[in-house]
Amino acid sequence: MSLSTAEQRLIPPIDRIDLVVVKLPFVHPFGTSVQTWTHKEALLVRLESGGVVAWGECVADPDPFYMYETTVTAGHIIRDFLLPLVEPGKTLAEMNLRFSHVRGHGMAKAAVENALLHLIALQEQVPLHELLGFPPRRIPSGISIGLKGTPEELLVAVEQAVAKKYHRVKMKIKKGKDVEWVRRVRDRFPNLPLMVDANGDYGLNDAEHLKQLDDFNLMMIEQPLSYSDIFEHSLLQKSLRTPLCLDESLLTYADAMAALALGACRIINIKQGRVGGLIESLRVAEYAAARGIGVWSGGMDETGIGRAVNIHLQAAPAFNLPGDTSETSNYFHEDIVDPPVTLDDEGFIAIPPGPGLGIRVIPEHLQRYTISGECIRS
Ligand code: OSB
Ligand code: MG
Numbered sequence: 001m002s003l004s005t006a007e008q009r010l011i012p013p014i015d016r017i018d019l020v021v022v023k024l025p026f027v028h029p030f031g032t033s034v035q036t037w038t039h040k041e042a043l044l045v046r047l048e049s050g051g052v053v054a055w056g057e058c059v060a061d062p063d064p065f066y067m068y069e070t071t072v073t074a075g076h077i078i079r080d081f082l083l084p085l086v087e088p089g090k091t092l093a094e095m096n097l098r099f100s101h102v103r104g105h106g107m108a109k110a111a112v113e114n115a116l117l118h119l120i121a122l123q124e125q126v127p128l129h130e131l132l133g134f135p136p137r138r139i140p141s142g143i144s145i146g147l148k149g150t151p152e153e154l155l156v157a158v159e160q161a162v163a164k165k166y167h168r169v170k171m172k173i174k175k176g177k178d179v180e181w182v183r184r185v186r187d188r189f190p191n192l193p194l195m196v197d198a199n200g201d202y203g204l205n206d207a208e209h210l211k212q213l214d215d216f217n218l219m220m221i222e223q224p225l226s227y228s229d230i231f232e233h234s235l236l237q238k239s240l241r242t243p244l245c246l247d248e249s250l251l252t253y254a255d256a257m258a259a260l261a262l263g264a265c266r267i268i269n270i271k272q273g274r275v276g277g278l279i280e281s282l283r284v285a286e287y288a289a290a291r292g293i294g295v296w297s298g299g300m301d302e303t304g305i306g307r308a309v310n311i312h313l314q315a316a317p318a319f320n321l322p323g324d325t326s327e328t329s330n331y332f333h334e335d336i337v338d339p340p341v342t343l344d345d346e347g348f349i350a351i352p353p354g355p356g357l358g359i360r361v362i363p364e365h366l367q368r369y370t371i372s373g374e375c376i377r378s
Contacts, residue, residue, distance in 0.1 A: 014047055015378070021044070052122050058111035079376055081102050096277070139311055143168075147173075164347065166322075171197075173201070182216050231262060233264040246267075250284070253280065256284045270298060272310065304340065336365045
């Protein structure tokens with residue numbers, strides 16, 4: 001399998017490692033049932049090797065409201081437990097085996113793995129998707145629209161997304177902002193590929209209420225029940241026609257196996273950071289896709305570094321549904337990388353060409369949005 005080629009790559013000697021935290025204001029607040037974020041704060045891993053500089057973005061938020069990891073816990077785990085396991089001359093497969101000694105903390109692991117894969121791709125002068133084993137393809141776009149104050153505001157946002165030709169639109173829901181809000185969008189856009197994401201706001205005792213969503217021909221309902229549940233989703237799925245999609249509940253390959261075996265979902269959202277990196281994501285994606293499960297790449301409102309990683313990952317054919325990768329302008333007035341992500345006139349995203357991620361970190365922008373920096377090794 002092509003995947004093994006990336007796993008068998010050797011870790012290069014590393015001259016310098018920095019952990020940098022950036023904080024960028026969002027164009028508009030991003031509301032979910034668990035938190036409203038006004039900024040993207042992200043921990044970046046910077047590697048320097050033989051004059052080549054590579055980056056990995058940790059997808060953890062500064063708070064533990066989506067997932068238990070935070071930028072601070074990720075810094076701690078990376079500095080004190082993961083980097084000591086990164087040994088030049090060993091393969092990435094060996095590194096991942098060592099990383100498995102650290103329980104959980106997939107976002108921290110992914111940040112290190114992403115940076116190393118970026119470094120290796122740059123040194124070999126190949127695009128990341130090629131290092132992972134996949135030829136380029138146009139990536140169908142999707143957008144995640146946060147909770148709004150009124151249904152009218154939501155309709156404006158959906159209208160803008162439709163005009164951009166996004167291949168599917170996801171709207172966040174929570175108790176009190178669900179069935180009627182979906183009805184409003186559906187009435188206005190009867191044929192739009194539409195889905196909802198509850199970020200775990202409901203319980204199994206809301207099953208009758210959620211059943212009403214079956215009337216709207218939704219592509220899926222993402223994570224209706226608890227972030228830590230798989231079993232109850234399998235009960236809920238039996239009572240709904242609409243496919244369920246798991247996000248928060250799937251932290252590992254074993255979680256995905258359990259979810260599929262129980263029939264807890266028909267679709268999975270893979271956030272490469274949540275499952276511990278690109279190599280692990282491809283294992284999970286290929287496992288699920290081979291069993292007829294819909295697979296797509298989620299997002300964490302990443303800066304241009306993490307966004308580029310998600311785009312390269314989606315070159316893999318196992319990602320068989322449009323994901324949550326939307327245009328840079330949907331998040332930031334100004335990003336830390338060039339070029340920004342844009343859609344073509346058919347709503348596709350081109351994989352940025354060139355070695356590595358195909359993007360350039362803009363030093364002045366990086367400096368403008370950096371809130372802390374720490375050199376770990378030099
Ligand atoms: O549940 O998918 C989610 C963003 C932050 C935390 C959780 C989620 C999201 C998104 C946005 O839905 C995805 C994106 O646009 O990157
Ligand atoms: Mg989600």
